[in-house]
Amino acid sequence: MAKQYDVLLRLLLLGDSGVGKTCLLCRFTDNEFHSSHISTLGVDFKMKTLKIDGIKVRVQIWDTAGQERYQTITKQYYRRAQGFILVYDITSSRSFQHIVKWASDVDEFALDKVQRILVGNKADEEQKRKVPKEQGNKLAKTYGMEFFETSACTNCNINESFTRLTELVLHAHKKEMDAFQGSINKYLDMTYLEGEQDKEDNSQKACAC
Numbered sequence: 591m592a593k594q595y596d597v598l599l600r601l602l603l604l605g606d607s608g609v610g611k612t613c614l615l616c617r618f619t620d621n622e623f624h625s626s627h628i629s630t631l632g633v634d635f636k637m638k639t640l641k642i643d644g645i646k647v648r649v650q651i652w653d654t655a656g657q658e659r660y661q662t663i664t665k666q667y668y669r670r671a672q673g674f675i676l677v678y679d680i681t682s683s684r685s686f687q688h689i690v691k692w693a694s695d696v697d698e699f700a701l702d703k704v705q706r707i708l709v710g711n712k713a714d715e716e717q718k719r720k721v722p723k724e725q726g727n728k729l730a731k732t733y734g735m736e737f738f739e740t741s742a743c744t745n746c747n748i749n750e751s752f753t754r755l756t757e758l759v760l761h762a763h764k765k766e767m768d769a770f771q772g773s774i775n776k777y778l779d780m781t782y783l784e785g786e787q788d789k790e791d792n793s794q795k796a797c798a799c
């Protein structure tokens with residue numbers, strides 16, 4: 591059977607427990623939001639196909655547990671990702687302060703040349719905000735990352751942030767892809783996942799922010 595995509599790549603969500611990583615992923619792939627917090631145990635993943643620059647990109651997104659006790663397991667997945675989404679909760683200064691630690695873990699355990707973006711989630715909770723948007727912007731600049739404030743609850747900037755990271759990964763590997771005569775899967779064969787479980791995409795709601 592012909593492949594339904596041109597390239598397959600892997601992104602990883604990182605951040606403290608409760609910042610909304612699972613909700614961001616569920617909103618992006620299934621357009622769903624759950625108000626309960628069921629902590630991720632270790633790692634989980636979902637898939638979605640995007641079309642970028644005429645290339646059909648199948649994105650596998652790994653959702654990692656924020657809880658400290660799973661860190662040994664989750665770090666084993668870092669080397670298999672090309673892109674990282676570092677997430678904090680705008681109502682939690684602590685989760686924002688911990689971004690420094692998540693970023694240094696990426697530096698230590700991920701491959702060179704990985705792409706990263708910073709996401710301040712729960713932007714709908716303006717009345718409980720503890721982290722000004724400018725602080726998020728400033729931190730992102732310090733690390734040379736792009737920055738998005740999102741809400742998994744209202745579907746604000748979800749598509750934009752995941753799509754942008756995917757674009758950054760594709761662009762970062764463009765030279766090598768060309769060198770492999772367009773066969774990005776040869777270059778990124780560490781991400782080749784034929785046979786792994788796929789899930790259907792669902793359409794996105796328009797951004798409410």
Ligand SMILES: Nc1nc2c(ncn2[C@@H]2O[C@H](COP(=O)(O)OP(=O)(O)OP(=O)(O)O)[C@@H](O)[C@H]2O)c(=O)[nH]1
Pocket residue numbers: 605606607608609610611612613614624625626627628629630631654655656657711712713714715740741742743744
């Ligand atoms: N108001 C609001 N609540 C959110 C948002 N995103 C997630 N939440 C809530 O925050 C809580 C934690 O969300 P999760 O997605 O389970 O958090 P997580 O980062 O995956 O947590 P771990 O799996 O423990 O690492 C849940 O009660 C969600 O409903 C958001 O954008 N706005």
